[in-house]
Amino acid sequence: MSRPDADAAPSSGDEHGRPDAPLGRVLRILESFDQTHPALTVPELAARTGLPSSSVYRIVRELIAYGLLERAGDGMLRTTLRLWELGTRSAPRLRLRSIALPFMEDLRRIVQQHTQLSVLDGTDTVYLERLQASSGVRNIMSPAQRVPARVTSSGLLLAAYLPPYRQTEILGADVGEHWLVAEPPPGARVHEATIEELRRLTARFRRDNFASLPGWITPDTAGISVPVRDRTGEVVAALSLILDNDPALIDSCLPALRATGASISRFLGWDPPARG
Amino acid sequence: MSRPDADAAPSSGDEHGRPDAPLGRVLRILESFDQTHPALTVPELAARTGLPSSSVYRIVRELIAYGLLERAGDGMLRTTLRLWELGTRSAPRLRLRSIALPFMEDLRRIVQQHTQLSVLDGTDTVYLERLQASSGVRNIMSPAQRVPARVTSSGLLLAAYLPPYRQTEILGADVGEHWLVAEPPPGARVHEATIEELRRLTARFRRDNFASLPGWITPDTAGISVPVRDRTGEVVAALSLILDNDPALIDSCLPALRATGASISRFLGWDPPARG
Incomplete structure (x- = not known):
């Protein structure tokens, strides 16, 4: 939903939802708002959705009536x-x-780095929570951010525990040009990786119960992730730190990340088998 | 939206949104899901919305196509x-x-009580965040819970800083039978208060910059609230503790609540005038 190419693709990324059906148009308008565009005008909405201004105006009026959009003091439209x-x-x-x-x-307080929780949804990861560390590197992810799973440590870690057909879906997903936030930082890019490289990485992540992708999204940052399991042992989320791409720093933060991932899993009822 | 009487009232609480228009029907279905009903069937949705099963079935199919509802492993429908x-x-x-x-x-850690942040929306308060304390009393509010402002300490505190015509709206708002959560605890009720009593309370809260409602919702709990201000001095939220209805406990928690409210306000840019 955060990809600006959502207009070209069927709305909401589902092949069954017709973008020109009434609900499709409503969603195209609501999806135009995001963290970098929290307030928009009718002409801006028309430009972002590709819908005629007259349709946008009518739908906006309906959305205001139903309390899903509001007109702020400055006349701009915002979600409610x-x-x-x-x-x-x-x-x-x-x-x-x-x-x-x-x-x-607690983890953020101890390691003083951006701390994130993400889950898999289709072939994307969605950030359920992101705690920003004031001292940390620039973090381009925001809560409710959606990115292709294959471009981040959390996404590849989550893929690692899935059956092969799901892995293939995720690792082969089309990332497109707009793989990241609307305004990525200078130098951010999709790491060029073949599906074979991704397969080797996920195999290693699964063996190690830990993912590390130094310098993938920008050369000076790294993402490290550990699994969070529910009481059945299923991996339900990834807990991640985003930090400077510095091997010594990564090594020093890793034990706290692992310990916190284990603590959350225990709290969810997971009782890990004893190792021989 | 959390009030079960939403079916009788125009959907989404706005007099301009027609509940039988297509968008109104979609919202009635989506609003049927809440914390106590996170999963529903088509017949349950028909019962909760008052819509014919055939309409519900058609709209549900559309909502699934657009990725707003999903069918879980147990066949139940859930929001996505x-x-x-x-x-x-x-x-x-x-x-x-x-x-x-x-x-x-930090506040929750120090006082070990449920800690809440709420804002005013029309004549209701909406809880933006609720941190549950394991040792605390039963807390019946959940995040994104909406309740009439006139029934809680945070709502009356927020009303206290508004112009008279807005106060009248809020204090006189129709609370109805379903003023609270779908399944209120035994003994929970709306405190019987005349509008004059409410006016006296808000005047006191405004003077004290602090609201306390011991034993209002249930006899054994109390809510205490302080204002959070933005850099212009406007009160933008209420910070609250829900705790045992025990005057000594309330007195001991109040300084930390006040200090935290002031800290958040400072962080938002508020620089309080020096007192003479």
Whole structure:
């Protein structure tokens, strides 16, 4: 949803949802708002959605009537708290977020690095929570950010525990040009990796129960991730740190990351088998 | 949106949004899901919305196609991460939540009580964040919970700083039977208060910069709230503790609550005038 090419593709990334059906048009308009564009005008919405201004105007009026958009003091349109409530009141995986949150706060306090929790959704990862460290490197991910799983340490870690057909889907997913945030930092790019390289990486991540991708998205940052398991042992999320691409720093932060991932998993009911 | 009487009232609480228009029907279905009903069937949705099963079935199919609902392993329908993203990526007041969060974690750690952040929306308060204390009393509010402002300490505190016509709206708002969560705890009720009593309370809260409502919602709990201000001095949120209805406990927790409210306000740029 955060990819600016969403206009060209069928809305909401599902091949069954027709972008020109009434609900498709509503979603195209709501999806135009994001962290870098929290306020938009009708002409801007028309440009971003490719819909005629007259249609945008009519749908916007309806969305205001239903309390999903509001006109701010400056005349710009914004999404409302009501839209946030709609998705937040029942989102199944937010229980995970609320359980993990205090552990994540402790971890951030101890290592002083950006701390993230993400889950897999289709071939993307979605960030359930991101705690920003004031001292850390620039972190380009935001909460509710969606990125192709194959471009980040958390995504490749989550892929590592899946059956082969799902791995193939994820590792082979089309990343496209707009793989990242709307305004990526200078130098950010998709790491050029063949599917074979990705397969070797995920095999190693699964063996090590730990993923590290130094210098992938920008040369000076690294992402490291560990699994979070539920009581059945299934990997349900990735806990990650985003930090300077410095091997000594990565080594010194890793034990705390591992310990926190294990603590959250224990809290979810996971009782790891004893190692021989 | 969390009030079960939403079916009777126009959907989404806005008098301009027609509940039988296509978007109104979509919202009635999405609003049927909440924390106590995270998974529903088509017949349950028909019962909760009052829509014919055939309409519900058709709309559900469309919502699945657009990725807003999904059918879980058990065949039940659930809302998706995509719906959560839609509201989370741009919600204007979530910046406030993310700034307040670490301060709230500290406060919870220190006082060991449920810690909440809420904002006013129309005549309701909406909880942006709720940090549960394991040792605390039962807390019936959940994140993204919406309740009439006049029934809680945070709501009356927020009303206290508004112009008279807005106070009248809020204090006189119709609370109805379903004023609280779908399944309130035994003994929970709306405190019987005349509008005059509410006016006296808000005047006191404004003078004291602090609200306390011991025994209002249940006899054995109390809510205490302080204002959070932005750099212009405007009160933008209430920071609250929910705790045992014990005057000594309330007195001992109050300084930490006040200090944290002031810290968050400072972080938002508020520089309080020196007192003479």
